[in-house]
Every structure is written in structure tokens, then in C-alpha cells.
Amino acid sequence: MRWATAGDVELAFETFGRPAGPPVLLIMGLAMQMLGWPQELCTDLARRGHHVIRYDNRDIGLSTHLDHLPAGDAAAVMRGDRSSVAYTIGDLALDAVRLMDALGLGRAHLVGASLGGAIAQTVALSHPHRVRSLTSIMASTGDRRVGTSTPRAMAAVLAPPARTREAAIARAVHIARVVGSTGFPFDEEAARDRAACAYDRGYDPAGVSRQLVALLTAPDRTARLRTLAVPSLVIHGDRDPLVSPDGGRATAAAIPGAELLLVEGMGHDLPRAVWPRLAERIAALVARAEAAPG
Structure with missing residues (x-):
């Protein structure tokens, strides 16, 4: 585990593989620590x-938690009151760029999941010279008409935070079951282990709420995505209850030349059976981008 200074925050990170290889920066989603990227997928x-x-990301895990700032108020934001917004999706994107700076990476291949997909898209739009390729997984465009949640999935995610370790683990397992892949077996033991590890690394509901309102106030990126000129891959589960599949379809339709991979049976998670396929498709995109001129 290492830390890098990114402006006014410290970001905890891990690396895998040869530093001389094409850099692939993995950006995880709302309330998810870097552990959301399975180690087996990283090593593959x-x-x-x-x-x-x-x-x-900031406000999660072992990175800086902005405890001096108030918690985000999602209900108020939905009513149009943005006074509790501590930072924006653009700030989260700038964190990624500053991490690249700290690691001496001029350009990188970005892979983002859920909120991380929105962050990766924003980096590609705001700092296009830093992005060699873009993989957006189970994310949408910011257009509120697509990528919507089912009432059950939204209720699980927005349920009150837990007050004890055991309750927090149970809550995380419940969310994983509700939003996860119905086309693949649910591994409750693995979900419980991940939740316990995440709790012990840093449990911070207020930090999660700040991430949430940053996502809720993110602008519609559709028009700007049409200007992207970077090799892109969009991956989405066809049974995603948290970000409906039309969000992935809209993302792929907006980005010129983007590939779309709809994974049958996948929900809003990364089931073990899909890891080899994800690695293969991401590696193929990286190879294509590395071979392209410029």
C-alpha cells in the first residue's frame, strides 16, 4: 500500500505488474474501496x-476523509438545494489526474465502474491529452432519463447507515444481493469477507454521502461525450437494477466508435465468472489504443 498527494488529499493506491507496461488506472464507484477491483482481475x-x-477515492478506505466538511444531504439535493455539496465529479476526476502526476504517468488507460465510470468519462472530457483509452463499466451519461434505478435497488442503497460493525457488514451484503448479478451464483461468504475488510479499512457513512451528492449533481455529459476521440469500451450488465442497461447503451451511442459489451446475467457488480472476459476485452482495447498513431 502506498499513498500519493493529489492536491489537498492523500490517495491510497496499489500497483500490479511491470511499471514499464501500459498503465491501466482502475477507478471504483460510490461507497466502494479499491477492493471493489478483485485482486485476481488486477493480477490477470x-x-x-x-x-x-x-x-x-477521497472519502473512502485509506485515502483522505474530509471529516471537516458536513455530510451530503441527498434528499435536499434532490429538492434542488446544493448547499451540502462538498465537491464535484470534476474534483474527483482531478484526483485521478493528480494521482497520475504523482506516479509520473503522462497518459493512462482509464477503467471506471459505476461512479468510477462517470469519473473516468469526466477525465477523458476535461483532460483528453491524459487518456489513452476509456473503459466505462455499469455507468451512464449523466442524463437522468437513462441509467435509472429500480425502487428496490435505490431503497437498499439509500437505507440509513449502520451503527455497528456487524450491522454494517449485513447491510453491505444485503446491498450486494439486491443490486448484484441474478445470472450468476451469489457468493455470500465472499461478499461478507469484502464487507468486513472494507469496514476495517475505513467505515465512513458521511464520506459516502459526500460522494453521493457529487454524483447526483454531475451534469449530463451526453453532448460532450460525442466529441471524444479516444478508443472506448462500454461494459454493462443486462440485468443491472441500479444503473439500468439503457445507461450503458446511451454511453456507447454517444462516444464515437465505442464498443458495447452487454453481459448477459450481470447486474451492478463484477461476478467472478466474468473476470476473465473483462480482462480480455480491456486488454484488447489497450492493445488497440497502444497500436494507434499518436
């Missing part, structure tokens, strides 16, 4: 010759 990408970096 590394074995394919990539320099893989996964990190904790």
Missing part, C-alpha cells in the same frame, strides 16, 4: 503486460 491484467493501479 498485470500478467497480460499491464501496469495496473487501483486506488481509494
Whole structure:
């Protein structure tokens, strides 16, 4: 585990593979620590010759928690009151760029999941010269008409935070079951282990709420995505209850030349059975981007 200074925050990160390989920066989603990127997936990408970096976003895990700022008020934001917004999706994108700076990476292949997909898209739009390729997983465009949640999935995510370790673990397992892949077996033991590890690394409901309102106030990126000129891959589960599949379809339709991979049976998670396929498709995109002129 290492830390890098990114402006006024410290970001915890891990690397896999040879530093000389094409850099692949993995950006995880709302309330998810870098542990959301399975170590086996990271090592698979590394074995394919990539320099893989996964990190904790601000306000999660072992990165800086902005405890001096108030918690985000999602209900108020939905009513139009943005006074509790501590930072924006653009700030989270700038964190990723500053991490690249700290690691001496001029350009990187970005892979973002859920909120991380929105962050990766924003980096590609705001700092296009830093992005070699873009993989957006189970994310949308910011257009509120697509990528919507089912009432059950939204209720699980927005349920009150737990007050004890055991309750927090149970809550996380419940969310994983509700939003997860119905086309693949649910591994409750693995979900419980991940939740316990995440709790012990840093449990911070207020930090999660600040991330949430940053996502809720993110602008519609559709028009700007149409201007992207970077090799892109969009991956989405066809049974995603948290970000409906039309969000992935809209993302792929907006980005010129983007590939779309709809994974049958996948929900809003990364089931073990899909890891090899994800690694293969991400590696293929990286290879294509590395071979392209410029």
C-alpha cells in the first residue's frame, strides 16, 4: 500500500505488474474501496503486460476523509438545494489526474465502474491529452432519463447507515444481493469477507454521502461525450437494477466508435465468472489504443 498527494488529499493506491507496461488506472464507484477491483482481475491484467493501479477515492478506505466538511444531504439535493455539496465529479476526476502526476504517468488507460465510470468519462472530457483509452463499466451519461434505478435497488442503497460493525457488514451484503448479478451464483461468504475488510479499512457513512451528492449533481455529459476521440469500451450488465442497461447503451451511442459489451446475467457488480472476459476485452482495447498513431 502506498499513498500519493493529489492536491489537498492523500490517495491510497496499489500497483500490479511491470511499471514499464501500459498503465491501466482502475477507478471504483460510490461507497466502494479499491477492493471493489478483485485482486485476481488486477493480477490477470498485470500478467497480460499491464501496469495496473487501483486506488481509494477521497472519502473512502485509506485515502483522505474530509471529516471537516458536513455530510451530503441527498434528499435536499434532490429538492434542488446544493448547499451540502462538498465537491464535484470534476474534483474527483482531478484526483485521478493528480494521482497520475504523482506516479509520473503522462497518459493512462482509464477503467471506471459505476461512479468510477462517470469519473473516468469526466477525465477523458476535461483532460483528453491524459487518456489513452476509456473503459466505462455499469455507468451512464449523466442524463437522468437513462441509467435509472429500480425502487428496490435505490431503497437498499439509500437505507440509513449502520451503527455497528456487524450491522454494517449485513447491510453491505444485503446491498450486494439486491443490486448484484441474478445470472450468476451469489457468493455470500465472499461478499461478507469484502464487507468486513472494507469496514476495517475505513467505515465512513458521511464520506459516502459526500460522494453521493457529487454524483447526483454531475451534469449530463451526453453532448460532450460525442466529441471524444479516444478508443472506448462500454461494459454493462443486462440485468443491472441500479444503473439500468439503457445507461450503458446511451454511453456507447454517444462516444464515437465505442464498443458495447452487454453481459448477459450481470447486474451492478463484477461476478467472478466474468473476470476473465473483462480482462480480455480491456486488454484488447489497450492493445488497440497502444497500436494507434499518436
